[in-house]
Amino acid sequence: MGMAKNMTPSSYAVLALLDLRPWTAYDLTQQAQRSLRYAWPRSERLLYSEPKKLVELGYATTYKDTSGGRSRNVYEITEEGRDALKAWGSARTQAPQIEIEALLRLLFADHGSLDDVHRALDELEEDIGEHHQAVVELMGSYLDGGHPFPQRTHLSVLFATFQIEMFKAIEGWIEFARREIHEWPTTEDLGMNERTETLTRLLARDKSPMDP
Amino acid sequence: MGMAKNMTPSSYAVLALLDLRPWTAYDLTQQAQRSLRYAWPRSERLLYSEPKKLVELGYATTYKDTSGGRSRNVYEITEEGRDALKAWGSARTQAPQIEIEALLRLLFADHGSLDDVHRALDELEEDIGEHHQAVVELMGSYLDGGHPFPQRTHLSVLFATFQIEMFKAIEGWIEFARREIHEWPTTEDLGMNERTETLTRLLARDKSPMDP
DNA sequence: ACCGTATACTGAAATCTGCAGTAAAGATAC
DNA sequence: GTATCTTTACTGCAGATTTCAGTATACGGT
The missing domain is CATH 1.10.287 (Helix Hairpins)
Structure with a gap:
């Protein structure tokens, strides 16, 4: 069975986006490209994995949306997820990393x-x-x-x-x-x-x- | 057997330090703390691994120095290493990554x-x-x-x-x-x-x- | 009917970090 | 002198993340 997964700052970033509205993983990759990238650059691949982890941890739920063209998985934050987000605000931030x-x-x-x-x-x-x-x-x-x-x-x-x-x-x-x-x-x-x-x-x- | 290892920018950073003088891995961790960290922050762990990889690739040699207190492995750049460094200068740099x-x-x-x-x-x-x-x-x-x-x-x-x-x-x-x-x-x-x-x-x- | 692009997603290898652990030498305190 | 702390020196392993190569469907235009 999967080991207990940990919440990383990337997990919280995705959770914070889910708190704005439900997204598909694809949407998340697009949104990350627009804004997140300047403070927290992460690969497309990760943005497909993180919401799955959030579901495993009970911080999000997922459902299949078949309305549009092809079907896609939509992720939504849960109450536990909102609680976890609040707790994040009081943890010490990591030191900035600048790589040039x-x-x-x-x-x-x-x-x-x-x-x-x-x-x-x-x-x-x-x-x-x-x-x-x-x-x-x-x-x-x-x-x-x-x-x-x-x-x-x-x-x-x-x-x-x-x-x-x-x-x-x-x-x-x-x-x-x-x-x-x-x-x-x-x-x-x-x-x-x-x-x-x-x-x-x-x-x-x-x-x-x-x-x- | 080990797969063919690739040269990353971190590998070149270590190789560039070895071009200044021979270092032990421990020395490299100290030096990285002083200057490298501001342009290319890397973990101590990596600075122990990179010189080994450079030896595997023929870009460095290593010998045991038993002169001081305890013995330590000293790494030295080779001619091939110097050639590789020159080639690095003409490759496209990676885009800056800023994580805050x-x-x-x-x-x-x-x-x-x-x-x-x-x-x-x-x-x-x-x-x-x-x-x-x-x-x-x-x-x-x-x-x-x-x-x-x-x-x-x-x-x-x-x-x-x-x-x-x-x-x-x-x-x-x-x-x-x-x-x-x-x-x-x-x-x-x-x-x-x-x-x-x-x-x-x-x-x-x-x-x-x-x-x- | 064909082709290019956007949408939607996954597996696997490679890279890198963090952490725990091992151990010997040197420095400091008592 | 010996207990203790710090510095030097190094390794293994789990977990986080990237890169890359795939797979596949839908849509828009020619």
Whole structure:
């Protein structure tokens, strides 16, 4: 028999969506693509597995909807599920995890060419740019077509502000990094020169070299 | 027999460290704690497994060092390893992954109390604050004791600038979020009121509500 | 009738984390 | 000097998650 399954933050994320309305697993993958992805990116596969686990735990029920074209499994939250959600609110949050391969490349840029670093920065800019645009477009769609859950606008807006601030900070840094790298003759061996010492001093005093 | 293992970005991160000098797996866990963690957080467990995989692939060799107290396995990069590292520089980077449970809580704050949201923000502030302080202290240690790899200062400094910008952006947003939430009577049902509409309009035009 | 795309879902291998456990060396306290 | 705590050094295993390759039906247009 299946071992006792545990509730992960991903499980609570899905449960929180089910608390808004019933969804099919497919719907969940679409919704996750729209908003969840920016705070809690999870694979499509997981979004098919999680609701099943919630049913096993008694936090959701499922039924087959045959009304539309093909049949599909719809998931609905239970009272126990709503109780579990409330309890989640008081647990300690996990520390943020930020994973950026382009930064890893920069950190080890001395194994490669200047071109390699510039390409890594371009790719980071591209990836961030896509997300940036998607968030702006989402906000535009809320003005045009209205918010799918209008009573939650205050939350979406705070969340989107976080994204926009983050994207702008990263895009600003990319510009700064390009200007710095432009002064490098190669990727290697700059040592503690005048410029790097200035920057280290600023950073050690918690001043951003980008500020002034 | 073991299946053919694949090189992941984590494998390349370890390989890049081995290109600086030979390390034991334990050393790698310490180093990862100091710098890697901010771009590519990985578990201690993985940092014991990766060098073994690199040996299997012929990208590293290992020998037992019995000089100090207890014996330990030291890993060294090979020529093939250096070649593999060079090739890594030209592959497309993965898109950034940002995972912040506190934001997830905010996004679903309407299931809980105002206290719950404030606690999530406090916890985010605490976690970011710890990282922020660690980076500033690391830069301070580079001024005092010198950089462990002085020829790489230019890279550390750009990398640290990214962290500091990111931390300041998040800390600024936390303050903004607190001020906004302060105006909420409850976590629920604010709908599209004057304030949320103003914010949505700004965001849809790619303006941060925090700017002016 | 054919083709491309969206909907709807599953199994299995590979990756990675978390945790418990093992053990020896060094440091500190009494 | 010896009890105890911390650091160094490492492994096995269960559980969480991703990636990938499938399977299959419905719908829209040509």
